[in-house]
Amino acid sequence: MNISIFGLGYVGAVSLACLAREGHRVIGVDVDPAKLQLIADGKTPVVEEGMVELMAKVATSGRVSVTTDAEQAIRDSELSLICVGTPSAANGSQDQSAILRLAEQMGTALRALSRPHTFVFRSTLVPGTVEEVLRPILEKSSGKKEGRDFFVCFQPEFLREGSSIRDYDNPPFTIVGANAEEPVLQLKSLFGHLPCDFHVTSIRAAEMVKYCCNNFHALKITFANETARLCEALGVDPFQVMDLVCRDTQLNISKAYLKPGFAFGGSCLPKDLRATLYLAKQRDVELPMHAGILPSNRTHIDRAIAKVLETGKRRVGMIGLAFKTGTDDLRESPLVLLAEHLIGKGLSLLVYDPEVHLSNLLGANRKFIESHVPHIGGLIRRDLEPVIAESDVLVVGLNDKKTIELLKRHARKDQVVIDLVNIGAHGGLHAKYVGLCW
Ligand SMILES: NC(=O)c1ccc[n+]([C@@H]2O[C@H](COP(=O)([O-])OP(=O)(O)OC[C@H]3O[C@@H](n4cnc5c(N)ncnc54)[C@H](O)[C@@H]3O)[C@@H](O)[C@H]2O)c1
Structure with a gap:
């Protein structure tokens, strides 16, 4: 040529x-x-x-x-x-x-x-x-x-x-x-x-x-260098730590955690990030990239709040409450934060999560609802259908196949579905579909 x-x-x-x-x-x-x-x-x-x-x-x-x-x-x-x-x-x-x-x-x-x-x-x-x-x-x-x-x-x-x-x-x-x-x-x-x-x-x-790609490369370099600064202050060999981090090809060097979706939460990531930042502060180590993670995660939750408010609808059905699909763990669930915020804005709320129902919850999770979010406990419904029937906007925060099929079957034309978790092909859904940032 x-x-x-x-x-x-x-x-x-x-x-x-x-x-x-x-x-x-x-x-x-x-x-x-x-x-x-x-x-x-x-x-x-x-x-x-x-x-x-x-x-x-x-x-x-x-x-x-x-x-x-x-x-x-x-x-x-x-x-x-x-x-x-x-x-x-x-x-x-x-x-x-x-x-x-x-x-x-x-x-x-x-x-x-x-x-x-x-x-x-x-x-x-x-x-x-x-x-x-x-x-x-x-x-x-x-x-x-x-x-x-x-x-x-x-x-x-x-x-x-x-x-x-x-x-x-x-x-x-x-x-x-x-x-x-x-x-x-x-x-x-x-x-x-x-x-x-x-x-x-x-x-x-x-x-x-x-x-x-270039931003990801810059992020990786900065992650390794911030980790090394903290390791130095703690007397730990940063090469050994990063080498082992890279040997995990299931969760670390893999596609895991690299799909757009909703904010992270749960009983580990937020608390461990906070502890890392506190440790760094005690040792006078600056970790601006690590320090930016939780505020960025919060911005993502704010985006979801804005998407719900932008619909102008007042009756919200939340599908999912636990911090991720397939668990009943509500600790630091971003969906709980979202629910609290919507209640605070005066919207009426109903919640469905196949794994979370007050009468089924045991131990720590039951205690969590009773002591931290009793106002949400009363909004949880055992079945999805009444939540769909009584809502104008449905916020999907879990990617459970059976639940999504039910949603497709029952959601009405006059409703809006806000998808926080990328439910995938939404053909067959009668409601208006809105993705969180897609
Ligand atoms: N350098 C890399 O490793 C790399 C890798 C991937 C992508 N890129 C991207 O590729 C592009 C080029 O990068 P580079 O590092 O080769 O740049 P460079 O600065 O080495 O070369 C750019 C060349 O363009 C010439 N030039 C400027 N105006 C011109 C014109 N009007 N007509 C003809 N020539 C003109 C300059 O004289 C210079 O020789 C940039 O956009 C860069 O971001 C660079």
């Missing part, structure tokens, strides 16, 4: 070298003539393992050329990879000035083109940029229509500086955000041979995945 690559930094230069290695004809475009000269001389513009040898090799293949002329590059290629920098502006926003200028130039080049061209954005871009900002610029400056005369798509780059050729050859996955089949097929022919899954998504989901 004839490919133009805009921006010859870490991402662009490595892509240029690897695509040329694979037999494609590649045109490198950059505003920095020094970088172009280095590439023309068979040298690497970035310090990366393996790049010196690879650049020298591909330069002799005759498949690599360079130019500062963006319009010429578009004319001579069928697909462009856009890899220009998107640094932080002083206020923390993304500085898109380079890519905005480039989009204008690319649109002008497109004007004179008699065949379709595909623009693959590989720079990290805040979600919505390709469709809401770049596509309109391309359409305006070319006078052409996306999806017919040209295509835009977003393919996040996952390479890491220092090991970028290896990462190029072994990515965790290939993700292509696209609205049409043509660019997907083109990118499959370029990257489909790589030893990983190939996922096609919406353009903005692909933009979001890139941010989510």
Whole structure:
């Protein structure tokens, strides 16, 4: 394929070298003539393992050329990879000035083109940029229509500086955000041979995945470093602790706890987080990330309260009260907090939880209701049907198959169902469906 690559930094230069290695004809475009000269001389513009040898090799293949002329590059290629920098502006926003200028130039080049061209954005871009900002610029400056005369798509780059050729050859996955089949097929022919899954998504989901991955990496590093600071203060070996944490591939290094849903609660996580923070305070160790977890969890509960109040309805049926599905443990249940808040707002409430009924509750849980939330105890019903019958809005806080089936059978058209736990496909539900944050 004839490919133009805009921006010859870490991402662009490595892509240029690897695509040329694979037999494609590649045109490198950059505003920095020094970088172009280095590439023309068979040298690497970035310090990366393996790049010196690879650049020298591909330069002799005759498949690599360079130019500062963006319009010429578009004319001579069928697909462009856009890899220009998107640094932080002083206020923390993304500085898109380079890519905005480039989009204008690319649109002008497109004007004179008699065949379709595909623009693959590989720079990290805040979600919505390709469709809401770049596509309109391309359409305006070319006078052409996306999806017919040209295509835009977003393919996040996952390479890491220092090991970028290896990462190029072994990515965790290939993700292509696209609205049409043509660019997907083109990118499959370029990257489909790589030893990983190939996922096609919406353009903005692909933009979001890139941010989510980087934020997750930053979160992981900070978690390990905060843990190490506390370990140091306690005289514990942080490497041993984190190594063992990572050896649990059931709950720790796994998909567990990484699905969007409702706030956490229960008899362990909140109290242990609080104890950790207290311990850190006693030892003068600052743990801002750990300290942010409970307030963030509270914000999630506030979101649920707001969703219920936004319906404007006054009779609420809560399905679920325990802190998670399949238990009768009410201690620090976020659903109890939600119920208390709604009662406090003057709404009338009924509660159903298949595991929680006062007459069945034993020991600690019965005592908990009697001493902490006696006002909720009286609102609990043994069956779901009367709760549905007497409510205008139903808040689903448990994901129990039998309960959800009953809900689907009995909920009415005039009711709203607010789903806090992602009950999944809700076909067959007559009520209006509202997800907590989906
Ligand atoms: N560096 C990484 O490891 C990495 C990994 C994944 C994604 N990304 C993302 O990829 C993008 C590029 O990152 P990078 O580290 O390669 O950046 P970089 O700063 O190393 O390179 C950007 C290049 O773009 C060139 N450029 C600027 N304006 C241009 C224009 N109008 N036309 C042509 N060239 C232009 C610059 O001269 C520079 O050579 C960023 O959005 C970044 O967030 C980077």
